[in-house]
Amino acid sequence: MSKNENTSKRHMGIKAANRLSNGAIYVLLILISVIWLIPFVFIVLQSFRVESTYQVGYVVPHQWGLQNYINLWNSDFKRWYLNTFIIALASAVLVTIIQLCMSYTLSRFRFKMRGPLMRFMLILGMFPGMLTMIILYRVLSDLGLTQANAVPGLILVGFASSGMGYYVSKGFFDTISRSLDEAARVDGATRLQVLYKIILPLAKPIVIYTILTAFMGPWGDYVFARYVAFGTSAGYNVAVGMYSWLTNDQINRMYTTFCAGGVIVAVPVTILFLCLQKYYVEGVTGGAVKG
Amino acid sequence: MKQYSDLEFLRLSKWQRFCYKFLAFFAAIPRAIANFFINIGKGIKKCCLRVAAEFRDIGQTFVNGDWKTKVSFLVMGFGNLTHGQILRGVMFLLFEAVFIFYMIFTGGYWLSMLPSLGKQGPTNDYDAIYDSYTTHYHDNSFKILLYGVLTIFFIVAFIYTWRMNVKQCKIIDQITKKGGKLKGSRDDLRSLVDESFYKTLLALPLTGILVFTVLPIVFMILVAFTNYDGAHNGFSNNLFTWVGLDNFNTLFSWQSAGGGQSYSATFGEILTWTLIWAFLATFTNYFLGMFVAMMINKKGIRLKKMWRTILVLTVAIPQFISLLYVSKMFARNGLINLALGPQGLGWISQPLPFWEDPTWARVTVILVNVWIGIPYLMLITTGILMNIPADLYESAKIDGANAWQQYRKITLPYMLFITGPYLLTSFTGNMNNFNVIYLLTGGAPTNPAASGAAGSVGYTDLLITWLFKITTGAESQYYLASVVGIMVFVVVAVISLVVYNVLPSIKNEEDYQ
């Protein structure tokens, strides 16, 4: 290789190399976007298919129509949707309160039992939560909160133990300087005043994050909801109800209805999520890793 | 083993260094184990001393106290009441009254039945008036166990409260002797929003955790030592009772279980797959997610926000929709097989066995999990990647590192350091990832060799889905589910303990600060 060639290669330029790799990245990113979006596009398209209700080998409907959505309206879906919505709303309020209490306390107070308490909850978290289902079911059924009354039962169980999930928001609280608390206390604030005058306004992102995740959780809750509702359609949430549509004996009648239901469930949640995306990202990146 | 000094160590070749570290690691194990037991011993000793000190303190309080203190040993809160601390005194007294009433009217019964879990099951008695047999229900093992545990909790709480009551007397004694002023009820209430605000804040969450997590877990641990199942539900058919370690013997026995392979073989298979799954699911997501994040983050890539939003969008859609839909997409008569099959493109003559063949199913599950998990990991890693100081890269570039070397020597160590704890929780989370497995495959395809085991065990079943299947299966062997649950706990705890002790982010917390 002559010296000339060598230098010309060295001088080929950062620009050209960059353009090459950037091009490759764009191709990859487009590919990824397609893979990630395609199932959702399929769901939407199939929800408008009226010529058949079973699975087919094509995506674009031959005949478009709203028949599936009408079916949805005539089924128990309304009830399921309402159930889920109530649970989601209640847990958004209750879970948020519980988790904020827990994480604020563990981040700010240094009391004797703090260390043991946190260790204890860490160990507790290592037990599979499903183990507790059997007994919780029996207890709920003794209280009359199963089957058709599953909604209050699910709310109760959902928020009662939610204090265990304090890690993310505690990670965020830990990033707020403690000298702010101290300054406020010197300024004459009680701990309660410190919380609502100083900390909560500063913790807005994590509060919204907690509300958002607490609201979204129940929409995907399947296993416990199924356990508690136990075959009574009136107590189903959307996940349990729609799962039953895809069992072997129903799928050929209900497949497209399932797609329509999926759209109805996903659209509002997704819109809400996109509006609050900023806070979600902040919560995930700030708290999830630290916790 | 020879110890090298730092300078000697630096003279070693790469291979020698590796050997040295490798050997040093194993050489340290006996010592670590010894330390573990020594620490346990120390802990026990400390505990004993502590208890002894408590008793001594109680004794001294009694001997040194005046008559009010002495009465307080029997009538809780008496000391507080007579010293004007009305609120505290009333609370103590109330608690004692409730406790005594509870123990007399119900607690005693539950406690006395706890060793036997019930003496008489339902009986079919002849009713002379109606000339028919009617079933009479008697003891209820389930309730006995549940309320028995609750009663024990209550007794522990009572002992603790009684101890507090004694301590209060001592404090009152000390303060009054010094001529100080006691805190009144008003101060107590005020402190609940100030110094003791944490008590107010924690009251509700901890009660919830105690009742809805601790109690059930203690209950279920105990169930592992009983024969509680569908046929012994403790009330309407048969009582259940203590069986000692029988259930553990069942799970670990090598004897074939009803025609199939032994329970221990089934358990071993599921555990192995659970660990493989957790490992692959965690690290495929982690590295691919990081890769996507780095692509989007690269300088000169436009529309960063759009790419991110497209991926984040998929986080928003409830998992059960996407998982169920994808599950059906890959089914035998699902979209993919139909599209590729004779009626569609005609590329294949037989449907692809996505969920029918064990290997296909396992690979597909992991791929779909990547699809589910990447957006989330992309979000997490984006945040951390942006926090890596740019001057590290600049200095590496000047030192002559190419892109790959920069990744290997700067990005990756930094990421692993920061995300170490996250990877651990993510690993254990994946071990218990019920949703993905259950909604995608339901554990299918079925493992014929394990047909003798409880629940219908499949090749993609994790311990957690197996547990679920056991409890919902025809025979509902709750005792076995609870043994499996305890095993899950043991595995998770051991892994966490080991990883926690070698994790650099725990050991050298300041390295990257």
Add this chain to the structure above:
Amino acid sequence: MASVKLTNVKKIYDNNVVAVHDFNLDIHDKEFVVFVGPSGCGKSTTLRMIAGLEEISEGTVEIDGEVVNDLQPKDRGIAMVFQNYALYPHMSVYDNIAFSLRLKKVPEDVVYDKVTHAAEILGITEYLMRKPRALSGGQRQRVAIGRAMVRDSKVFLMDEPLSNLDAKLRNQMRSEIILLRQKLDTTFIYVTHDQTEAMTLADRIVIMKDGYIMQVGTPDEVFDMPDNLFVAEFIGAPKMNIIKTKLLCENGKYYVTPFGAKIPVDGDKGKGLAERKVKGGDVLLGVRPEHINLVSAAEHAIPCTLVVEEMMGSELHLHVDTDDGTRLIVRVPTLDLSKAERSALVAGARLHISFEGKAMHLFDPATEKNLLT
């Protein structure tokens, strides 16, 4: 406006680390006391115990004659300025300063008067509507001080208030604190690790190390009569030269023999030694850089080699090695040097130095206590 009294105050952390040992101090009304020491010496912990932000493990703290151990910070009548300012990021400057007044339910027009008055004194009136993040470091510092000012507190606590500022601003704020002190006329307790701040601000300095008080005294006292080696080295910049040498006692007269020279310990210091009947032997000799003189070769002069010279503007810092390899620092006013002398000061030049007996400090090598006080 109050006195502060600490009696046998101790701080023991949960892990049995003792941060402060047996701290006793009487701070008079309207006094300006500075706690100074290297990081980790317990000075901030002590301040925070006075503020009520840290529990007092043992001993008592009294403010204005009242034991405040069990009082909440807000009930102790103190105001505090924090190292990182601790401004509430979501409130405007006005709201920050008004925060404590509003908690006390002071009528809004009184709040207005007080806040604007404080802002005027501090020169931050035009920033009142801004959020803290839109302010520079110096301005934030002023807001923090303003917040403390409006509380009309009995004691003013400041925890390293200037350490986050750059050097120039720090000097400026330092003189402003002196002015502020004249205006407020109250008791100040000030924590810093910077001995210059301590010397310039304090009525009395408390020098701490590893949780112990090393010396309490006025700036003059700690500079001229350090109780021990630590204080001697800590106060003064560049720090005092310490030379291992011997003390001779001949006919009631004392001499030190650094580097083969024989220098009499004369004046009050010699008398002091005689009164205490100090025997000769090993001592540590301390000489401040400004008390070492450059001389021409003479009888008592010590020969040495110049290693580094630092031009500080009005003075030169010369780092010299004596023939046995001891490194000393010499401070020479630039004015004292002729042009020729100045140009001769290059690395490697041979110099002679000497110092006088009255400028010397002598320490016991074992106890590190000052032999002269």
